Amino acid sequence: MGVAGFAVLTQPFGPQIDRCMTYQPSDKALPAIIIDHPTQMVEDDVLRQRAEQLADAIQRLLNDEEPENPQQ
Numbered sequence: 001m002g003v004a005g006f007a008v009l010t011q012p013f014g015p016q017i018d019r020c021m022t023y024q025p026s027d028k029a030l031p032a033i034i035i036d037h038p039t040q041m042v043e044d045d046v047l048r049q050r051a052e053q054l055a056d057a058i059q060r061l062l063n064d065e066e067p068e069n070p071q072q
Contacts, residue, residue: 010037033057
């Protein structure tokens with residue numbers, strides 16, 4: 001089966017997934033990857049860290065595991 005799709009958000013926007021699912025009912029919740037905020041106007045090392053978070057979370061989803069999301 002695999003992963004049909006997933007949402008990528010930063011911490012402040014994590015709760016929006018629940019709101020989105022209100023308008024698009026499904027038998028399974030939309031997988032969400034939540035990474036640290038912000039993602040723009042940051043130093044290169046911070047941007048690389050965000051990219052690593054994203055890559056790790058995607059790999060976990062593809063392995064049928066829950067992504068490790070930062071605390072909100």
